[in-house]
Amino acid sequence: MAALHDWLAQHADTLDQSASLGDEVMPALAAHGCFRAGVPLALGGAAGEYGDVRDAILGIAEVARHSVTAAFVYWSQRSFVEYLLQSSNTALRDRLLPALLDGSLAGATGLSNAMKFLSGMEALSVQGSANGDGWLLNGKLAWITNLRPQRFVAAAAVAPVDGSTPLVAMFASDDVGVQRSDNLALIALRGSNTAAVRLEHVAAGADYVIAAQAPAWLARVRPAFLGMQCGMSIGLAAAALDKAAQVAAAARGQLGEQIAAAQQALSALTAQLLEGVADGRFVTAAPALFKLRIALAELVQQALMLELQAKGGHAYLTQEEDGFARRWRESAFIPVITPSITQLQAALAKHAAAAA
Ligand SMILES: Cc1cc2nc3c(=O)[nH]c(=O)nc-3n(C[C@H](O)[C@H](O)[C@H](O)COP(=O)(O)OP(=O)(O)OC[C@H]3O[C@@H](n4cnc5c(N)ncnc54)[C@H](O)[C@@H]3O)c2cc1C
Structure with a gap:
């Protein structure tokens, strides 16, 4: 996995700002078995910590630490794989899965x-x-x-x-x-x-x-779909907070407590997400999942702000650029990924009105 992280770290800015490496992302992710994360072993999956979609959530988070572009490609591919895993059309699953898992076919x-x-x-x-x-x-x-x-x-x-x-x-x-x-x-x-x-x-x-x-099936797939999306927020927030902590520790240290609190909040939200995805509660309790997705999106904004504040004016110097500008742009995607934050807020308001 270290080789993938090196490749991503080396090319993250290019992946963000040009289409020139667009062809190479899938093979790079596939070469490290990313799309097999959380897929049953009998269907070509890889053994992981949990053996279910939680492995893919954490895998996407790990990639998003380095490149949200690559993490989004991972999410797209792994979501399509998830649709097949949760489909009763096993013939379609068996026909497409091998090429999707080895990255020769894009989903x-x-x-x-x-x-x-x-x-x-x-x-x-x-x-x-x-x-x-x-x-x-x-x-x-x-x-x-x-x-x-x-x-x-x-x-x-x-x-x-x-x-x-x-x-x-x-x-x-x-x-x-x-x-x-x-x-x-x-x-x-x-x-x-x-x-x-x-x-x-x-x-x-x-x-x-x-x-x-579609309606019943979408409701069943939504926790995996949204959970994997949250992986992008988790990884991006973690990367920004790591940088913020590094800089704050070496400099004035003033933001240390806020950064540590944000890191704790991130761990707690991640744990809640993994638990809810695992026990199936989000299939019926969608609002709880929506609230987690909103909280993680807010945490991404907070993490980027802490990274900026820890660096101060140095964040603006191109010669000191270490991925901050890219993370700042990447973070703008988090609130608009479907379901966007405005969509989720509207859905929560509707739900609250119906409950009242
Ligand atoms: C880089 C990128 C890649 C993407 N890739 C994919 C992909 O692979 N697959 C995919 O399916 N989608 C993809 N999308 C689409 C993405 O998921 C949408 O950006 C998302 O659905 C947000 O929708 P929206 O633009 O309508 O914004 P929203 O946040 O939904 O809405 C913007 C504004 O319009 C208002 N609004 C929204 N709906 C209504 C309505 N019905 N009536 C009145 N007002 C309304 C909102 O309140 C808000 O003020 C991608 C988007 C981007 C930017």
Whole structure:
């Protein structure tokens, strides 16, 4: 793992500011077995501390310490793997899993729209009309990451035009009717292969269906989906706090107590997240998970602020740059990842109103 961390540390700024290494992230992560974390051994997984998705959460956090771009690619790929693990379509799982785990096939997740739909915030942007034993897909996914130009598969929630229950289906980049845009011009995370996709009469047979009943399935997958996302916050906050502590200890030391308190808060939130993901409570108690995601996002902002304050004016000197500027940009992504903080706050308000 040290070799991966060295590679990430060396290339983190390039991954953030250019697409030039976009092709190399997946192989680098796959070479260290990242996508196998938390996957059952019988399905090609790697033995880990917990043997479930908690290993992937911690793996994503570890990568995010060095590069949020790489952690987001990890999240996309590992989320797609999780969808297959939680799908009753075992034939699809068995067909795709080996290439996803060894990183030769990219998996992307276009489910932000679906998560918003689940919280009653947005209509689904992909429609399906019945076509034999499957569907014809039409629509657009405005943002989707890990769309490796060579080949990718992606998951999307689909609203049947006849008004029946939405489903979750996949499509592949070489299916007729799939159009990938150029990479979006982003202010950060540019090596993440993030683009838009348009679907025009894309045939998705029954063998492409991940879940026939999207709402129940999405609620079940959400703890893993959100938990792994929280991994990015955990890693980024930890990296900023480590730097802040280093600088504060060597300098005026004034912020030491605040930094230590933030580190303790991070450990406590991480422990709560891992516990809740493990015991399944977040499947029904979604608000508790939403609150954790908000608290971790706030902690990322606090950690970056402490790093800045510990460094003072030196944080502004390019010759002393040690990743702070990149972490500052990366941190701007944390509140807008689906479900964004505003989406979660709206969902919590709705929940509180319903309870009252
Ligand atoms: C680099 C990058 C990569 C991404 N990769 C992926 C990916 O791989 N897969 C994926 O699925 N998505 C991806 N996304 C999309 C991402 O998840 C969205 O940014 C996220 O859903 C936030 O949505 P939003 O832009 O609508 O902002 P929000 O935070 O939801 O909303 C912004 C503002 O609009 C308001 N608002 C939102 N909804 C409504 C509404 N219904 N009515 C009225 N007001 C509303 C909010 O209150 C807020 O003020 C990516 C985004 C980025 C930036």
